[in-house]
Amino acid sequence: MAPSLSLGPPRLLKSAGFRFALLFAAMFASAAIALVAVLWWATAGALDRQTDAAVRADAIALAERWREAGATGLAEAIEERLAVDVENEAIYLLTEAEGGRRLAGNLDRWPAVPAEEGAWFRTRVLHDGFAAEARLHRLELPGLRLLVGRDESEREQLRRLLTEGVFWASGAVVLFALMGAWLLRHALQARMRPVFATTAAIAGGNLGSRVALSGRGDEFDRLAQTLNTMLERIGTLMEGVRGVSDAIAHDLRTPIARARAKLEDALSEAPDEPALRATVEQGIADLDAISRIFQALLRIAEAEAGARRAAFAPLDLSLVLADAAEIYEVAAEARGQHFATDLPPQLELVGDRDLLLQAVVNLLDNAIKFTPPGGTVQLSARRVAKGIEILVADDGPGLAPDDRSHAGERFFRADKARATPGSGLGLSLVQAVAHLHAGELRLEDAVAGRTPPGLRVVLLLPSP
Structure with a gap:
């Protein structure tokens, strides 16, 4: 048994909308968190860089003072700096x-910091009787050790506030991202x-249902229009299938019944073997005609379904038309008709050669069939702005305007053609080949204005 298809909303983890929403939330949260991180680096990081720059400049200036005035001058410079340090940093x-x-200095003793910490380090110190976080820089001078730094208590408090702000902002970003994801889904x-x-x-059997459009003209409306077009095409094909079935049941029932009746009569009433043989041969001919009808229907179905599109290849249409003209020129002469051609030396096209040849053969067969003796059948082709036009004209009775709209229907035959042999599938195949290309x-x-007006069939094939 085939697995059932659930048409309801999918479960959360299997929902494409949920995955898209999750992707949106991740991108939004990542971008927002990156922005917050940049802001944090631009503020707290800027404070750290500013502190390091000030300490480094101070240390360089004190080292220059030591080179100029020795240890005594260095101690005096330190006391001077402490005297003017209003902020006590x-x-x-x-x-x-x-x-x-x-x-000299405002620390009681050297901080207990391992030597592997390097020249720059952070530690807690007793600064004017208060414990404080400090950023320090160590200098080793001949016979002396110098420590230069800044009290970072206020900066550390500001950094904590910034960090808390970043944390809460990140939480808000994640919350808004999840809300946006839910709204998107x-x-x-x-x-x-x-x-x-x-x-x-449609799964329930209502094939006439169509997707409603919102009127916004967005991607979803375009998808809905495409689906509706597809459904219309499927409906047309199904109507065609039903029409073919009805037409087969109606149009083939008579020849099959006639062939069966002939064979039964011959079986029961044939006076001799030659008469029985003749009846059987006539029955075989009738069955061959029915077989040709089925083959024509198969070609039409293949063309309408696009099954022959894989056979498309570059070809010279002039050669195809020349082959068709060679076949039917003899037939036209045998019926006392004049066969005229006007074909360019070359017509490049991409298509199915066999189907194009069959379509032209059908047109020429119809033209010769309805053209009286002494009439003219014309086959021509030309390149136009939209592609290539194939024209087949005859001097027959023509086709009434009301009948032209039905000429491409399977098994349709105009009143004037009832007495002419045929199945009514020739133009149906031509129209299917035209649509395939x-x-x-x-x-x-x-x-x-002429009586009879004759008929001109134009087959337009667009250029690749």
């Missing part, structure tokens, strides 16, 4: 390298709901 300590005796489901409803109705079929009077 500067940290200095000058000690002897041996023994660690304090010479809800919007996608709302826009896809008409498609779900239509497919469910994205072309069109037109029926016109061969000579306007």
Whole structure:
């Protein structure tokens, strides 16, 4: 048993809308968090860089003072800086390298920091009797050790505030991203709901259901229009199938019944073997005609379904038309008709050679069949702006305007053609071949105002 197809909304993890929404949320959250991180780096990071730059400049200036005035001048410079430090952020300590005796500064002792920390480090120090976080830079001078830094208590508090702000902002970003994802998924489901409803109705047997359009003209409306066009095409094909079935049942019932009746009569009433043989041969001929009808129907179905599109290849249409003309020129002469051609030396086209030849053969067969002796059958081709036109004209009775709209229908025969042998499938195949090649079929009077007007069939094939 085939697995059943659920037409309802899919489960969350299997929902394409949920995946799209999740992707949107991830992208939105990533972008927002990256923005917040950049802002944090531009503020808290800028404070750190500003502090390091100030400490480095101060340390370089003190080292220059030591080179100019020695340890005494260096100690005086430190005291001067401490005296003018209104904000009480500067940290200095000058000690002897041996023994660690304090010479100047506002720290009581050298911080207990391992040597592997390097020249730059952070630590807690006792600064004017208060514990504080400090950013320090260590300098080793001959016989001296110098420590230059800044109190970062206020900056650390500001950094904590910024970090908390980043945390809460990131949480808000994630929340808004999830809300946006939910809204996006809800919007996608709302826009896809008409498609779900239509497919469910079609699955339930309502083949006339169509996807409703929102009128916005967006991608969903274009998808709905494409689906509706597809459904219209499917409906047309199904109507064609039903029409073919009805036509076969109606038009083939008579010849099959006639062939069966002939065979039964011959079986029961044939006076001798030659008469029985003649009747059987006539029955075989009738069955061959029925077989040809089925073959024509098969070609039409293949052309209408596009099954022959794989056979498309570049070809010279002039050669195809020349082959058809060679076949029917003899037939026209045998019926006392004049066969005229006007074909260019070359017509490049991409298509199915066999089907194009069959279509032209059908047109020529019809033209010769309805043209009286002494009449003219014309086959010509030309290149026009839209592609290539194939024209077949005759001097027959023509076709009434009311009948032209039905000429492409299977088994249709005009009143004037009832007495002429045929199945009514010739123009149906030509029209199917034209549609397969994205072309069109037109029926016109061969000579306007003449009686009879004749018929001109124009087969337009677009260029590749």
